[in-house]
Amino acid sequence: MPALVTDHYEQKLDADTIIRQLQEAYPNGPNQFQLAPVDQLHIGGIKASLKLIERIGELKPNSVLDIGSGLGGLMRLVGDKLDLQIIGLDITHPLNHINQRLSALNDANPIPALITGDAHHLPFPDNQFDLIVFQHSLLNMPDATLVLSECKRILSAEGSILLHEVLEGPNHSNIKYPVPWARSADSSHLRSQQELESLIQSAGFKIDTFSDWSQEALSWRKRQSEKEQQAKDSGQATQPPVSPALILGPEFGQMGANVMRNLGSEAARVVEVLARSIG
Numbered sequence: 001m002p003a004l005v006t007d008h009y010e011q012k013l014d015a016d017t018i019i020r021q022l023q024e025a026y027p028n029g030p031n032q033f034q035l036a037p038v039d040q041l042h043i044g045g046i047k048a049s050l051k052l053i054e055r056i057g058e059l060k061p062n063s064v065l066d067i068g069s070g071l072g073g074l075m076r077l078v079g080d081k082l083d084l085q086i087i088g089l090d091i092t093h094p095l096n097h098i099n100q101r102l103s104a105l106n107d108a109n110p111i112p113a114l115i116t117g118d119a120h121h122l123p124f125p126d127n128q129f130d131l132i133v134f135q136h137s138l139l140n141m142p143d144a145t146l147v148l149s150e151c152k153r154i155l156s157a158e159g160s161i162l163l164h165e166v167l168e169g170p171n172h173s174n175i176k177y178p179v180p181w182a183r184s185a186d187s188s189h190l191r192s193q194q195e196l197e198s199l200i201q202s203a204g205f206k207i208d209t210f211s212d213w214s215q216e217a218l219s220w221r222k223r224q225s226e227k228e229q230q231a232k233d234s235g236q237a238t239q240p241p242v243s244p245a246l247i248l249g250p251e252f253g254q255m256g257a258n259v260m261r262n263l264g265s266e267a268a269r270v271v272e273v274l275a276r277s278i279g
């Protein structure tokens with residue numbers, strides 16, 4: 001199971017090209033918007049992360065864990081906007097390695113701390129964090145019951161989980177693959193709203209807010225697809241220096257189109273959920 005997930009993110013990953021193209025295009029170091037095409041690996045891009053950061057700011061946590069931190073876009077924004085130390089955990093070791101190199105290029109302060117590990121077996125003692133964030137990562141995890149029970153264990157008594165995730169929509173049987181998080185249904189673990197709520201509650205959390213971000217996610221994906229098409233039509237000169245294709249390979253075009261189709265047909269939804277530990 002985890003091998004499939006790491007294969008998905010590793011098999012087309014071109015780390016050296018990502019770093020070289022960023023260095024050439026931004027000799028003084030890329031800012032967070034310039035890194036966004038590669039380090040915001042979720043629907044909604046940097047705008048969605050900024051929205052999530054408002055929520056994190058309101059919670060005023062002391063210690064935060066980002067599970068499935070990918071290339072660290074959210075972590076660097078948190079460090080910058082909230083002056084808060086956040087630890088990232090990701091199962092795909094090469095992504096952690098590039099995440100570190102991106103922080104060095106961006107001169108991130110503080111440099112985010114990273115651990116390679118599996119969310120099903122969190123390598124932390126009990127009561128370690130007061131906020132855990134999932135941004136498009138629970139969707140790769142087959143055993144959400146185990147993951148959420150691990151979260152409960154390592155959270156303080158008043159701790160919270162904050163999820164920005166993709167769920168099944170009412171027409172989920174129409175879902176098209178590949179999508180950016182999975183090349184086929186094998187490594188995609190989307191749940192219905194009812195299923196996710198029940199998993200969260202059974203793990204000992206109370207849901208505070210449940211927000212549907214699908215419409216803005218769809219508008220964002222449409223704008224991205226238009227920009228990608230314009231860049232393609234007008235040739236090499238207007239191509240951005242880096243793109244998610246350097247992580248996910250040439251199939252990324254099809255993945256983006258399928259995200260748009262899946263949101264448009266309501267096969268998938270994008271949501272934000274905040275839940276607090278109880279009992």
Ligand SMILES: C[S@@+](CC[C@H](N)C(=O)[O-])C[C@H]1O[C@@H](n2cnc3c(N)ncnc32)[C@H](O)[C@@H]1O
Nearest residue numbers: 040041042068069070090091092118119137140
């Ligand atoms: C779609 S990417 C999202 C990355 C990042 N959160 C973002 O929004 O840019 C999903 C990430 O979850 C990680 N992941 C998947 N399964 C995991 C697991 N069991 N434990 C830890 N990380 C996992 C993947 O390696 C990948 O980096």
